[in-house]
Amino acid sequence: MRAWRDHLSAALPRLAVVVHDLAMVWCCWTGLHWLRYGFAANPPPVDWWSTQIAIVLVAQGLVFWQAGLYRGLWRFASVPDLWNIVKASVIGLLAIVLGLFIYNRLGQVPRAVLLAYPFALVGLLGTPRLLYRAWKDSSSERYGRSPVRTLILGADEAGDALVRDLRRSGAYQPVGFLDDAAKLRGSKLHGVPVLGAIDDVVEIAKETSAKLLVIAMPAVEAAEMQRVVAACERTGLPFRTVPRLEDVLVGRSLPGELKEVAIEDLLGRKPVLPDWKAIRGWLGGRSVMVTGAGGSIGSELCRQCARHGAQRVALVEIDELALMTMEAELRRDFPSLECIAVLGDCGDPAVIRHALELAQPDALFHAAAYKQVPLLEAQLREAVRNNVLATETVASACRNAGVGTFVLISTDKAVDPANVLGASKRLAEMVCQAMAVQRSTHFVTVRFGNVLDSAGSVVPLFREQIRAGGPVTVTDAEVTRYFMTIPEACQLILQAAAIGSHDAIYTLDMGEPVPIRLLAEQMIRLAGKQPGRDIAIVYTGLRPGEKLHETLFHADERYRQTAHPKILQAEARSVVSEQVLGTLRGMREACARYDQAALGDALQLAVPEFLPADEPQEQHVATIVRFPARDSRRI
Structure with a gap:
């Protein structure tokens, strides 16, 4: 019954408009006849209703309906509505002529009436609509509203x-x-x-x-x-x-x-929903520490830890501005949170030891790393020092301090690595496995794919290129990557830490990979422009260390489901602890000498599946758009 009333209330206004328009057609037709004969000496009687008038009303009414005249609202009548009325009036005249010709060969229909009919009808239909809109607009202005x-x-x-x-x-x-x-x-x-x-x-x-x-x-x-x-x-x-x-x-x-x-709304994969009850149960009342706390992942980890019950959050960051900004944000948004800020390099044993003494954390999230693939191909020493040796320094300090959980933020590029970034992160995973022999600390590794909008990633690069008018540079038309959002990546990290198996490697079931070409096209459209017409896309060839497609799973790592349906746990490949730690001692000596050749040999020996990608393809464009360098130390 209610649905019937709603339908009736919705139909009544349109029915009133239909009645009004047909009444205007009747007035127009009979009025024009009266004017035509009104000044004659012996005018014939004007029929106020006849079969002829019925044909006119039916023909014109059907044209009105087909022309969509009743989809618009009088409140917002405008030029498109008037143009629609003009078309309906002209087509209606043709329909009337056809109907009356079939009926009586247009007998007793003055040609002057037919010529004047569409002009008069446009005035009779358009004037009430425009007057109604003017009245509503003036009412809005009178009461100070312009919504x-x-x-x-x-x-x-x-x-x-x-x-x-x-x-x-x-x-x-x-x-x-x-x-x-x-x-x-x-x-x-x-x-x-x-x-x-x-x-x-x-x-x-x-x-x-x-x-x-x-x-x-x-x-x-x-x-x-x-x-x-x-x-x-x-x-x-x-x-x-x-x-x-x-x-x-x-x-x-x-x-x-x-x-x-946002671009993540269009990328074809549902966000992974975490088990917030489990996360809050594990995190509530705890003290946590985040290295690289000013980076894209590190800063979001700090926010989520504070939001979901952590009592104390310690920030370790080498960039003073990023550290100051993150500390100020946490103190503003979470007044009851105890916030500890430590400025320094987490690869410095004294810095990390000092931070651990201040915070006494129950869990540490190691997010500090270099991550730019093409840059690190020529910066092997810094990649090893920051991604491998600093990880060993932090992990060792956590084990000595009795920290309950150490979480390493890794990458899908550590699976069958083809570049220095992937190989260095794979060796960092092996370091954590070697440390896990002594079970005082739980060592957890979390791998995920590319993070949308992280510092130095492709999304802010594309956004800057689009803002500059293009072109948008894509390495290869076939290249694909797995993507997730920054909050989603951090939720995965917290979920994996809450699951908390010892010596575990977790990865996300990330669905289908996304073509970078499609990502570029979607971002151009979201900017209100058309790919290829307003913004050009050019293909520059794969850069040093890049692969066409990334791999989420290693063939020798058997994966099984966890308590969360979208998080998989890998069975870690065995490592020889003494061999890994011995490799690190040799790497420290090579770093001190800045001996990149020795570092390359050691990395290849420690990670035998490391197969460097082929040389980059020939550039298809002569000019490469360059942007100010970003601090890539933090993920």
């Missing part, structure tokens, strides 16, 4: 809540919904009509004079989001989206907040 006319894509629970939030803000005026569910067509939510399907957004945005589009579809699949975004882009209007529920729950977004569509 942004907003069209909402999605008429389910999210759209319902969004209408209430927009109206409470007073800055937005919802003018209609678009939804692909046919059963919702013509219905209303909070008095706002469902005007059509999402693919109709271009026409309906013009008809409603919308100035903003909001996508209220937070749980939609990435492929569907791509379709919706493409439809929004065709309008040329700005568009926003509502945040996902998990973003609201963890505090990354506010309820009702409108945000820009």
